[in-house]
Amino acid sequence: MSAILQNLSPSISSSTSTFLGHNNLKNNIKLPNVSIPRKISVVVKCVASPSTEKTAYKTEVSRNGNLAKLQAGYLFPEIARRRAAHMAKYPDAQVISLGIGDTTEPIPEVITSAMSKRSYALSTVEGYSGYGAEQGEKQLRAAIASTYYADLGIDADDIFVSDGAKSDISRLQVLFGSNVTMAVQDPSYPAYVDSSVILGQTGEFQKDVEKYGNIEYMRCTPENGFFPDLSTVHRTDIIFFCSPNNPTGSTASREQLTKLVQFAKEKGSIIVFDSAYAMYISDDSPRSIFEIPGAKEVSIEVSSFSKYAGFTGVRLGWTAIPKELLYSDGFPVAKDFNRIVCTCFNGASNIAQAGGLACVSAEGIKAMHEVVGFYKENTDIIVDTFNSLGFKVYGGKNAPYVWVYFPGRSSWDVFSEILEKTHVVTTPGSGFGPGGEGFIRVRAFGHRENVLEACRRFKQLYK
Amino acid sequence: MSAILQNLSPSISSSTSTFLGHNNLKNNIKLPNVSIPRKISVVVKCVASPSTEKTAYKTEVSRNGNLAKLQAGYLFPEIARRRAAHMAKYPDAQVISLGIGDTTEPIPEVITSAMSKRSYALSTVEGYSGYGAEQGEKQLRAAIASTYYADLGIDADDIFVSDGAKSDISRLQVLFGSNVTMAVQDPSYPAYVDSSVILGQTGEFQKDVEKYGNIEYMRCTPENGFFPDLSTVHRTDIIFFCSPNNPTGSTASREQLTKLVQFAKEKGSIIVFDSAYAMYISDDSPRSIFEIPGAKEVSIEVSSFSKYAGFTGVRLGWTAIPKELLYSDGFPVAKDFNRIVCTCFNGASNIAQAGGLACVSAEGIKAMHEVVGFYKENTDIIVDTFNSLGFKVYGGKNAPYVWVYFPGRSSWDVFSEILEKTHVVTTPGSGFGPGGEGFIRVRAFGHRENVLEACRRFKQLYK
Structure with a gap:
């Protein structure tokens, strides 16, 4: 290892966050060769003779320019970094996380016992299975279709089982390639934008407006009921739309989603x-875009067991692509996605799939509703707390996220x-x-006592 | 569903293989709009009045041109299709699969019991875990580093745990982007080339030479000992190299890999x-590229538990990226890969990771060696069989693949x-x-009785 890299090595650690610092450094300093300033610091620190220093070997491979466009860190590792720094500063503090949208409650036993059984069975000749279908096990695809899309015309073979929505979002970006344009709700889950940047669909980040060039940001605010004014939205090839929304917790109504589908159809998006x-969702808002007539000709749906069954660590989700969805040349989108799944993925873990099948059994569905119900009670507690403190609070009703407004303040400051x-x-x-500036997102995933304690502290701080 | 799509729907089924037929059809007919010929066939079949026919809605989104470059199907789904067709033709035949490189033997209990335990624990407050580090659990990263890279200077934080090598190959392609050039061994595992095509690194497929433009095919034949003549290889940014090789079963020697690393270093690849x-590997061939001095400055290593522990369905692998590996601007490759992993992936299943940790325990390593040893006995049986029939046989010694030469014949015919x-x-x-023309690959993964029976049949056929 060269001297330069030895000096660097503590920073390229298992913690994601430390990568960010370097990224920032490089972005700020804007030097063509990042090793130069570090070289100097090595000399200063080690008082080594410059003549004994070895210049680090560099390949002739150019860094992917799209990755260089990304700003600082992916949001959640950045929060993890700040949390770790806080804990280092206050080692005795009882830190409560209502940040990253991670689930906290145990997975219902009807589901884990199915996974446990499947694990054990893999040690038997009869129960062993190797490569499964890349698209997922037939029985699971059928069960997802009938559980979530009964009477919506989505069949088992429209379902592609995945290792989670985040992975599938990136596989969809690989599917679309670099020559498409895209729109996102502003604010929205950062993986949409970041994966778009990585695939080269965007221009540079424009610091003044805090947006990437070539992405259409569809502003969602309290004023428009968190549904974009489509009359001002420019046409894009792809429209990412999340409902119930992460982070705002708002849910689009049937009327709003009908407008969205009409818009997509008019624009060919x-x-x-x-x-x-x-x-x-507690009210009658659509649970699937495919509840909207005509949506199958213009929509893909991505979903996940993460927030239903606590599968954030188990990793299981799915993407539904109707046969009716065609590119401009008439080629079915599902056929190309199938190719992506076969070439770039080898199916979700068979053990996770056994868990998925248990999730959509009658008993599993009941158990998932209990998990969801528990988190929804948390939501109520959080909403009531901020309401009682006089804050304007959005979301929460149909989502595990509460979107709290701090008018005129910086989100990071809050x-x-x-x-x-x-x-x-x-x-x-x-x-x-x-569009998220001035708000903070409070998640409802948490042990009850932690949520209650956090709310007590909020009341103390903002009374 | 429109009439056209109804007619299509049996083809867009859960079977991958049927997609291929369509792909072929489109490639052969070369019509700008694939729906036209089908439309005609609908009229003919249904004797429907053309005036009542509905024209399918098409979006205005262009199909990703890179996907259109792909030829026929990904190899293994194509074989699955032919196998299924054969079974339909001979429903009573006892079909034995020595095709797709899928494992068949149960996973050792020391490993499945760890996964089973972890599954159950997810139902408890103490044992529950949600999102893990995207790079993998610290303990597993450390255990992989010490098991496979002891004394090679690869640390825990150089290891990115994944859901398998195939997924990681695609993530690496996303990392590199579309502006790199790449070389592959010819023959080689098709995911390298196909993922390169999908990312847009290649030109069109050239039917006359059966190669994609802009890919450097490094011919590996019996004549060169299955190691390319590097003096004739053009420089590329990326060099995919698999040893022990899939499909030829050949293993590069220390001397050969030293040449490869030197070549990469000279070319900046x-x-x-x-x-x-x-x-x-049974002999003293390197088990890791990092055994070669200087390799850390020019290499990434991708690996997997699939063929060691029968994890083809469980899905667990890793990628090692040394801190010393730098782009031409001095930026560490690992830092960008970390960003890919954080944005496009959410970590491997925690249950699979518990299995991985058991794999690299002392007992687990012993158990994996037994699994590998069993398959190596199969290899010997297959090698002996083809040798006894007078075939030239390659591979097998250090790999679960036997590469049998049928001079002058078409592989697909054989x-x-x-x-x-x-x-x-x-x-x-x-x-x-x-470069694989004239050969067939026979895999050594199989129950003993099936391998023996297959060999009896080979002897019957080629006696």
Whole structure:
């Protein structure tokens, strides 16, 4: 290892966050060769003779310019970094995380016992299975179709089982390639934008407006009921749309989604509908984009067991692509996605799939509703807390996210204030796009006592 | 569903293979709009009045041109299709698969019991875990580093745990982007080339030479000991290299890999070294590219538990990227890969990771060696069989693949002959690139009685 790299090595650690620092450094300094300033620091620190220093070997491979466009860190690792720094500063603090949208409650036993059984069976000749179909096990595809899309015309063979929605979003970006344009809700789940940047669909980040060039940001605010004014939205090839929304917790109504489908149809766009929170809907808002007539000709739906069954670590989701969805040349989108899945993926873990099958059994569905119900009670507690403190609060009703408004303040400032003064980790709204500025997202995933304690602290801070 | 799509729907089924037929059809007919010929066939079949026919809605989104470049099907789904057709033709035949490189033997209990335990624990407050580090659990990263890279200078934080080598190969392609050039061994595992085509790194497929434009095919033949003549290889940014090789079963010696690393260093290339079969090495050939001095400055290594522990369905692998590997601007490749992993992936299943940790325990390593040893006995049986029949046979010694030469014959013809006359599924060598023409690959993964029975049938056919 060269001297330069030895000096660097503590920073390229298992912690994602430390990567970010370097990224920032490089972005700020804007030197063509990042090793130069570090070389100097080595000399200063080690008082080594410059003549004994070895210049690091560099390949002749150019860095992918799209990756260089990405800003700082992916939001959640950045929050993890700040949380870790806080814990280092206050080692005795009881830190409560209501930040990253991670589930906390145990997985119902009807589901884990199915996974446990499948694990054991892999040690037997009869129970062993190797490569499965890349698209997922037939029985699971059929069960997902009948559970979530009964009477909507989505069949088992329209379902592609995956290792989770985030992975599928990137596979969809690989499917579409670099020559498409895309729109996102602003604010929205950062993986849409970041994967678009990585695939080269965007221009550079424009610091003044905090947007990437060539992405259409569809502003979602309290004023428009968190549904974009489509009359001002420019046509794009792809429209990412998440409802119930992460981060705002708002849910589009049937009327709104009908407008969205009409808009896509008029413009010839494809909607990628993220329904990962659909089971949190309490009212009659659509749980699937395919409830909207004509949606099958313009939509893909991505979903996941993560927030229903606590599968954030188990990794299981799916993407539904109707046969009716065609490219401009008439070629079915599903056929190309099938090719992506066969070439770039080898199917979700068979053990996770056994869990998925248990999820959509009668008993599993009941158990998932209990998990969801528990988190929805948490949501109510959080909403009531901020309401009682006089804040304007959005979301929560149909989603595990509460979107709290701090007018005129910077999201990161509020995030830091809350962390510093209450030891509670939230998520700064601006991390989801410029439209999130002035908000923080409070997640409802948490043990009840932690949610109650966090709310007590919020009351203390903002009384 | 429109009439056209109703007619199409049986073809867009859960079977991958039927997609291929359509793909072929489109490639052969070369019509700008694939719906036209089908429309006619609907009229003919249904005797419907053309005036009542509905024209299918098409979006205005252009199909990704890179996907259109792909030829026919990904190799293994194509073999699955032919196997299924054979079984339909001979419903009573006892078909034996020595084709797709899928494992058949149960996973050792020390490993499945760890996964089973972890599954159950997810139902408890103490044992539950949600999102893990995207790069993998710290303990597993450390254990992989110490098990496979002890004394090679690869640390825990150089290891990115994945859901398998195939997924990681695609993530590496996303990392590199569309502006790199790449070389592959010819023949080689088709995912390298196909993922390169999908990312847009290649030109069109050139039917006359059966190669994609802009890919450097490094011919590996019996004449050069299955190691390319590097003096004739043009420089590329990326060099995919698999040893022990899939499909030829050959293993590069220390001397050969030293030459490869020197070549990469001279040219400023990055080697992506696929070591998924390293545990099959019996002699002193390097098990890792990082055994070669200087390799860390020019290499990435991709590996997997699939063929060691029967994890083809469980899905667990890893990629090692040394800190020393730098782009031409000095930026560490690992930092960008970390960003890919954080944005496009959410970590391997926690249950699979528990299995991985058991794999690299002392007992697990012993158990994996037993699994590998069993398959190596199969290899000997297959090698002896073809040797006794007078065939030239390669590979097998350090790999679970036997590469059998049928001079002057088409691989697909031999594949069909063997399937038709012995009901044994093999893999046609030409599916791995033009350099594989005239060969078939026989895999050693199989129950002993099936391997013995297949060999009896080979002896019957080729006596």
